[in-house]
Amino acid sequence: MEQLPQELLRVIIDVLAPDNTNASREVLKTFQLVSKDCADAAAGVLFRQIPVWISRVSLENLKAVSEHPVISQHVREILFAPLRFVKGNIDELVVKVLARRAHLEILQERCAKYRFGLLQYWRDQALLAQDGQDLQMVTQALQILPNMNSIRIGPSLVGSADIGESLGAGTRRELSNNGEYTLPLLFRAMANAGTCLQSFTLDNSAKYVRPGGLSWLPALESRLSGLSSSAVCKAVDALGDKRSMVFGAVKSFQVPCFCTSKFSHEEIQNALSAVNELLAGCQNIDHFSLNVIHSGEVRTLTEVIPPEMPVRQSKLRTLDTGHMKASAMEIFSWIGLSCQTLETVYLYFVLIRPPDDWSVVLNLFRTLEFDRLQSFRLFGCDGSETAAVSVQVESYIKKLTDEDPIAQRLKLIRESRGIADANDSSESSWHTESSDESSFAENSEISSDDVWSAASSDETTADEQEDDTSTFSSGSNDEDGF
Structure with a gap:
């Protein structure tokens, strides 16, 4: 060998x-x-990707990896989870654990372990922050990792094994994912270390994938929200005048799901401004992804994409964005600048201002030469409420066909609605004719299906009323590493 x-x-x-x-x-x-x-x-x-979160165990492992003469050479990306323990009333939290139905001796042992572990986390967290030891440890690691050029930030299963083993049980109230402390710390460390990124990913959606045997973090999904607007703003401010140095060489800039549904109007504006400040420092992006998910009024293209972005996208190969509205000419001018380099385009819920529509935009695109274009898909851009069905338009744009895919899609929708309306009318007529029989059947007896439905309903109600305390599992997974 x-x-x-x-x-x-x-x-x-x-x-x-x-x-x-x-x-x-x-x-x-x-x-x-x-x-x-x-x-x-x-x-x-x-060791290509190493998980990090601000805890003593995780930071000590990061230090060991960065100082190892061989392993440190292999690290390319840091997967950063903005988790942080929230200081609270330990007695109230223990009461929540006690509320879980279990054998008394097992429960007492679990509560003792939970109390000790949580107090230890609070103590370590305070000591790390008190003298800036956490910032120093992250900065030193970034300085001596020679090939690390990618940061991926967002909710993940990082730390699950560590937390599960230490606490044993949980109430879903111990942790925060808003990044108010942890995200600025990471950005300040990158500025201090002189980190030069080539890939950056920021995802503040609170969606978790449940691995086999691990239930601790998915259980937090209903409690934890994503990164806050102020955390993003503070992080960008922490870069200071080092923004261009850290982000100047970024080729892949991805914000695949920035959820602002709980933000106020002002918070959305501040968060978008902060993201746009990061983009302003990027000179040669070839992979761009930005999806700002929000409720309320749809944002305009100029509100989501910074004005200087088109100037910096001369080498853009992949474009993945959406949840905005624009005029036909705005979309044409923006995407058309990259027609010679674009290979993949995915647009989600990009609405065209009337009286124009996507057919107008596609006909404008047909006047350009998209030499490298392999895939161009529109998701929910026809005004539908789902992105499950995409419309492929690359063949039409490249003039390989003269059949307008948007017109075909709208025709299909109209036909399907017509069939559905016809079926509804037929079913309505049938129900009217058989109403007497239905009434008799309903009043004559209760079926076994009804009994089982009632039983299931009672069980569901009992489950919903049960305390939301969850048991931590200390199994391993792909991302829990440290």
């Missing part, structure tokens, strides 16, 4: 671990034990 070339070792690794699941990672950990060469080859996959 010592004689195998690195190229062949990489092929073996691709076969053994085709994805980033727990099973694949366990296989690679075993593969590392075969030889030193195998260990080095597997390390490139195992």
Whole structure:
């Protein structure tokens, strides 16, 4: 095995671990034990992305990785979770744990572990922040990780094994995900360390994927909201005059789901301004994703996209954005600037101001040469309420067909509605004719289905009334690492 070339070792690794699941990672950990060469080859996959959150255990592991002469060379991306424990009344929280129905001896043991673990987290968190030790540890790690050039920020399962093992139980009230403290700390550390990013991802949606055997963080979904507007603004301010240095070389800028549904109008404006400030520092973006999800009035293109953005998109290859409104000429002028480089375009709920529509926009695009375009899809841009069905328009734009896909889509919608209306009329007529029979059947007896429905309803009500305390699980997953 010592004689195998690195190229062949990489092929073996691709076969053994085709994805980033727990099973694949366990296989690679075993593969590392075969030889030193195998260990080095597997390390490139195992340590390419490292999870970080502001806790003593996580920061000490980050320090160890950054100081390791071999492992530190493999780190390319930091997956940062803005989790932070919220200081509260420990007795009230323990009462919530006690409210869970369980065997008394097991419950007392669980509460003791929970109390000790939570107090320890609060104590460590305060000590780390008191003298700026957390900022110093992150800064030093970023300074000595030679190949780290990507930051991914957002809700994740980072820290789940650590928290699950320490607390054992939870009430969903211990943690915050708003990033008020943690996000500015990360940005300040990047500025202090002179980090030069090539990829940046910010996702404040509070959506979690439940891995097998792990229930602690998904249980928080109903309690935790995403990043706050002030956290984003404070983070950008923390960069100071180092914004261009940190973001100047960014090629991939992704804000795939920035949820502002709970923001006020002013908070939305502030958050968008902060994101646009980051964009202003990016000079050569080739992958751009920005989806600002909000309730209320739809934002205009000029409100979502900074005015200087078109000037900086001469090399844009991938565009993924939406939830805005614009005129036909605004969309044409904006996307048309990148027609020679664009390969993939996904637009979600981009509404065209009347009297124009997307057919007008597509006909304008047909006057340009999209030489590299492979996929151009519109999701919900026909005014429908779902993005489940997309309209592919690349063939029409590239003049490979003269059939307008928007007109075809609208025709299909009208036809389907016509059929549905006809079926509704037919069913209404049938119900009128058989109303007497239906009335007799309903009054004569209660079916077994009704009994089971009532039983299910009672069970559901009992479950809903049960305390929302959840048991933490200390199993492992792809992202819990530290």
